[in-house]
Amino acid sequence: MNREIMTFDNVGLAYRRSLNPFSEKNWVLKDISFQLYRGEVLGVIGRNGAGKSTLLRLLAGIIAPNQGSISKERGIRSQLLTLNLGFIHKLSGFDNAIMSLVTQGKTIKEAHELVAGVIDFSGIGHLMDHSVSTYSAGERARLGFAIAMQATPDILLLDEMLGVGDKEFKVKSGKALKERVQSDQTAVLVSHSPTTIRKFCERVLWIEEGAVKALGPADTVLDEYEETAPTRGNSPSKTTTATAA
Numbered sequence: 001m002n003r004e005i006m007t008f009d010n011v012g013l014a015y016r017r018s019l020n021p022f023s024e025k026n027w028v029l030k031d032i033s034f035q036l037y038r039g040e041v042l043g044v045i046g047r048n049g050a051g052k053s054t055l056l057r058l059l060a061g062i063i064a065p066n067q068g069s070i071s072k073e074r075g076i077r078s079q080l081l082t083l084n085l086g087f088i089h090k091l092s093g094f095d096n097a098i099m100s101l102v103t104q105g106k107t108i109k110e111a112h113e114l115v116a117g118v119i120d121f122s123g124i125g126h127l128m129d130h131s132v133s134t135y136s137a138g139e140r141a142r143l144g145f146a147i148a149m150q151a152t153p154d155i156l157l158l159d160e161m162l163g164v165g166d167k168e169f170k171v172k173s174g175k176a177l178k179e180r181v182q183s184d185q186t187a188v189l190v191s192h193s194p195t196t197i198r199k200f201c202e203r204v205l206w207i208e209e210g211a212v213k214a215l216g217p218a219d220t221v222l223d224e225y226e227e228t229a230p231t232r233g234n235s236p237s238k239t240t241t242a243t244a245a
């Protein structure tokens with residue numbers, strides 16, 4: 001196993017129940033501890049509302065924990081790729097691509113050079129001057145994925161981004177991610193699909209009601225997950241004993 005690039009130590013995250021700063025806190029993640037190792041693709045699985053996207057936002061540094069600590073290697077850049085976040089919708093696809101690439105540490109000159117690759121990969125060159133607010137979900141996914149493929153972050157965080165778009169794009173994005181993974185990209189992949197997670201990940205973190213239910217080899221954790229939650233959104237029918245590792 002390579003050295004750890006990021007470590008979560010008893011991390012807890014609470015949202016307030018309302019905008020009132022004195023309102024009660026709702027703990028959506030509790031006592032989360034794990035290491036992310038350089039070069040691995042860690043899968044994150046769990047039912048709706050379990051806390052997976054919140055975990056990715058913590059990994060991306062968009063939000064800070066209310067409890068515990070998150071440590072990471074110096075200078076590490078992560079990029080969160082999700083359907084709901086990251087674009088300024090009133091700006092064009094072109095401007096969003098430049099902005100994202102610059103945020104990822106590219107110079108403006110480099111960003112302009114890389115946009116050609118974004119256009120080529122996304123297949124939506126004809127829309128690049130249009131405002132992102134006019135894009136379909138699939139077109140936004142294409143743009144986001146294409147930017148991420150040019151951005152080369154140290155940690156790529158993918159929130160339900162595989163399996164979006166049409167058949168052609170699913171194949172294309174799956175192939176591109178596979179190439180990335182084989183070239184030592186560190187990534188965290190959130191998906192409801194055990195099949196997708198099995199395809200890309202050696203290790204899986206299963207989050208259940210904001211806590212670590214299991215962490216270990218993909219096959220072990222996913223077998224147990226599928227056994228206890230056979231259909232998406234169903235409650236597990238029994239308590240499991242998967243080993244945390």
Ligand SMILES: Nc1ncnc2c1ncn2[C@@H]1O[C@H](COP(=O)(O)OP(=O)(O)OP(=O)(O)O)[C@@H](O)[C@H]1O
Nearest residue numbers: 015016026028046047048049050051052053054055
């Ligand atoms: N900004 C917020 N303010 C208050 N509560 C929030 C906020 N964001 C998320 N939550 C709550 O935190 C919990 C975890 O949400 P999160 O989006 O992390 O779950 P998830 O596992 O990604 O779910 P899904 O599989 O449905 O996408 C949910 O109960 C959600 O309602």
